[in-house]
Amino acid sequence: MFRTVLSGCVGAVVAGSVVISAATPAIAGGRALACYEQAVIPATYQTVQQQVLVRAATTRVVETPAVYAFQNRRVVVQPERVSYRQIAPVYQTRSRQVQVRPASVGWEYQIRKGRKILCKVQHPAVYQTVHEKVLVKPGGRVAVTQPAIYGTVQERVMVRPASRQKVHVPAVYQTVTRQVKVSDARVIWQPVKVRGCR
Incomplete structure (x- = not known):
């Protein structure tokens, strides 16, 4: 605690404030050495x-x-099939020479210039053309393959499966401006210059 005692304008400063003691009759009318008055310092704020x-x-x-x-x-509309059909044999008529009589040598009488003579005669072979039916291709059963028949259909297919995903949404902040009190208002005693106080 700090205390100051003044004569005339006498006071005591206690804890930041000045307390003035009442003038006693014994010292009333004396010469003032210093004078003070109250002043209010307003509270201070900061943004x-x-x-x-x-x-x-x-x-x-x-x-x-x-x-x-x-x-x-x-898609397959009709699968491949194998069927059988019967084919007839194929024939062809061909010609060939057949020997009817072979070459030979024999004796025979001949009349030459009115005379009958016996001559040794050579006889050539005798041939004859004959026609015959020849089998060129035998008949039978032949397999016939019928190819498959295809068609096109439309179908619904999944391109991408369904999914679930967690999404984090960050907090949202806002900057606000406000006044903050830095110091409270206070009352002080400050010196003054008046006649009689110096």
Whole structure:
């Protein structure tokens, strides 16, 4: 505690304030050595900026549906088949020379210049053309393959399956400006210059 005693304008300063003691009759009318008056110092404020939470962080689930599309697919309308058919034999008529009589040597009578003579005569072979039916290709059963018949159909297929995904939404802050009190208002005693006080 700090105390100051003044004569005339006498006071005591206690804890930041000045307390004036009443003038006693014994010293009334004396010469003032110093004079003081009360002054109010207003409170002081400061402008500050502060981050304020507007919306807290959240987590949400985003569901993506499956994606489908249509595509063409080749299908068998009728499978391959094997059938059999009967074919007739094929014949052809061919000609060939057949020996009817072979070459030979024999004796025979001949009349030459009115005379009958016996001559040794050579006889050539005798041939004859004959026609005959020849089998060129035998008949039978032949396999006939009928190829498969294909067609196109449209079908719905999944391009991408459905999925679920967690999405984090960050918190949202906002900067606000406000006044903050730095010091309270206070009353002080400050010296003054008036006649009679110096």
